[in-house]
Amino acid sequence: MRVTQSSTSGRSNHNASDTTFVVRGVCDGHLSTAHWRSSALTASIEVMRRVQAAVDDGEWFGYDSGEVVEASVSGDYLAALLAVMRAFDRVDHVDLRHGRSNTAVGVAEQQRDAVG
Numbered sequence: 001m002r003v004t005q006s007s008t009s010g011r012s013n014h015n016a017s018d019t020t021f022v023v024r025g026v027c028d029g030h031l032s033t034a035h036w037r038s039s040a041l042t043a044s045i046e047v048m049r050r051v052q053a054a055v056d057d058g059e060w061f062g063y064d065s066g067e068v069v070e071a072s073v074s075g076d077y078l079a080a081l082l083a084v085m086r087a088f089d090r091v092d093h094v095d096l097r098h099g100r101s102n103t104a105v106g107v108a109e110q111q112r113d114a115v116g
Contacts, residue, residue: 018098018099019036019077019096019097019098020035020036020037020096020097021035021036021077021080021081021084021094021095021096021097022034022035022036022093022094022095023081023084023085023088023091023093023094024091024092024093024094025088025089025090025091025092025093026088026089026090026092027044027046027047027050027087027088027089028046028089029089030044030046032044032046032047032088034047034051034084034087034088036077036080036081036084039074039075039077041073041080041084043084043087047084047087047088050086050087051071051073051080051083051084051086051087052073054071054083054086054087055071055072055073055083057071058070058071059071059083059086061079061082061086069082071083071086081094081096
């Protein structure tokens, strides 16, 4: 998986309205892409169905730091990103951007199969 993150500041805001992301990978045997822009998710029907199931099931994502985020597509980009990544069978690429900067500040590559 390739993760690219761009930022205009060093501190993250989960509700940042200027945050966008694109996730590419495989869902139900098909190459799929999901886009988050202006706090709205656009994706294939199957990805949307799986994201909605995660939201409806009240799934939570936890971190070693103790922070938890509930799956959502209601404004919190981190909750949406995690729900979208869970929806994919395999995530190949994530592009996360904060603000207007197009400069990548972090890139990591590894293969990952979504847990689901």
